[in-house]
Amino acid sequence: MDLLKELTEANGAPGFEKPIRQIMKREIEKTGAKTVSDRLGSIFGEKCGSENGPKILLAGHMDEVAFMVSEITKDGYLRFVPLGGWWDQVLLAQRVKVMTKDKEFTGVIGSKPPHILQAEELKKVYPMREMFIDIGANDKDQVKQWGIKVGDPIIPICPFELLPDNDTILAKALDNRAGCYLALEVLKQIREINHSNTVYCGATVQEEVGLRGAATAPYIMEPDLSIAVDVGIAQDGPSDNSNKAKLGSGPLITFLDSSLIPHISLRDLVIEIAEKNSIPYQVDIMLGGGTDAGRFHLFKKGVPTIVIGVAARYIHSHVSMISKKDLENSAKLLTELIKELDANRFNQLFN
The missing domain is CATH 2.40.30.40 (Peptidase M42, domain 2)
Structure with a gap:
């Protein structure tokens, strides 16, 4: 948890993301990936697979509400x-x-x-x-x-803390340093596996003030497919929300928000991979709010896009909570998706 602690306790208001970008750059370089960035400050690690598979953009965002x-x-x-x-x-x-x-x-x-x-x-x-x-x-x-x-x-101000259940993480800026952490974790994990894609893992700037980095970042790599890694709303407070997202119940797959209806074949593939690998998952349908995916999927002639992340409590306040177990399962799901998406499986998305 040392890296997530460092990410959340660093300060990165929209437009002032430099401290987060420095951490991202350091961690990307540790993986041996090539570092690429746009002129607004979004940063990614480029990792090429063994074959000529699709170009996959996997992005959190560095800024926090401030x-x-x-x-x-x-x-x-x-x-x-x-x-x-x-x-x-x-x-x-x-x-x-x-x-x-x-x-x-x-x-x-x-x-x-x-x-x-x-x-x-x-x-x-x-x-x-x-x-x-x-x-x-x-x-x-x-x-x-x-x-x-x-x-x-x-x-x-809110210090990072792992609560006594050894799973609940309390910190500021988990929206979306959790996504930054996951992008870095996936970049580390794909070093150890065979995959055929060119993967760009990193984070954008200025998401909280209008998805601005998401408008420029795709020009770095011109992705074939994109995944926004963000937090969703946990609704597991003291009321009857048994069918809503909750901490500890797995990655959150967004079926609808105000900026995106995900590519349906990609959505179905993500669910298939989760079930095949016994990864618990949750579904999020939310009429309000949006993520960088709202911009990614409109790049040029269109990019199949989905949002995968973790449920979070109390975001857009001084404090937030997520589950460490959800982070681990989200990293596993994202890594398995990258393994599955060779050129043939990518082309099948359009059949």
Whole structure:
């Protein structure tokens, strides 16, 4: 878990993914794969198989939901705007780090105290636009002396922890450092197997603000097939959600989201491989949300695409949870899929 800990505790707001990219580059180079990247910062390891099979893109995304400093008040408080999708209700009293060029500053998200709110205000979700970040500064001049500027990224604080069941992982940014981890793990595993494909394992940038890296990354390799590796929504809280995704029940295969209906023959092949190899799996049908797959499948004349990942609790907040067992089974499923997809099996997808 050391690598996943490092990935989640590193800071990578959309547009500020450099610390994550450095970890990805280091780990890709360890596998002996060729490193390729686009001009926005997406990075992949290229691993060629033994024959002229299809080109497979397997991608997580490096960025996490975060914030940006939008204003410094005369009293030294910071106003901020979201980078990615946040629900205002999860923000108050949470700790954050303001990232300058040379230093980090810890702050807390504050608001008007509840003791002085009117009764009707107490019944409403407090809006983000009225929140601020308190970094303990006396005034605007002190903030300036510390080097904090409008445009600096702000990152949630949550240390990595493996919980007592030795399976549940608690951390920030599992959306989508889990996908980054899986891309690296698959790249390591395919060194040890025979396959006929050219595989690109890595991660994009700026997924949380509009799938932007996913629009440029395919031009690096012009893939024949793509797999977005991301997290899905676990719905295993204290209610009757027995048919919904849950932690520990296997990889999550997306059948529908707001940006993608997967290539049906590819979807069926993934399920066939999971069942043949006794890999537990779950199905995700979600009308809201989307992943990089929404862009990948529209590249040029079309790319057969699917989303495979893990169920996660509490994403798009300061903290999230996934299952270590789900990570292991997802890596196994992705590796088996790469083994199966030679040129003949790929061509059968279109019959």
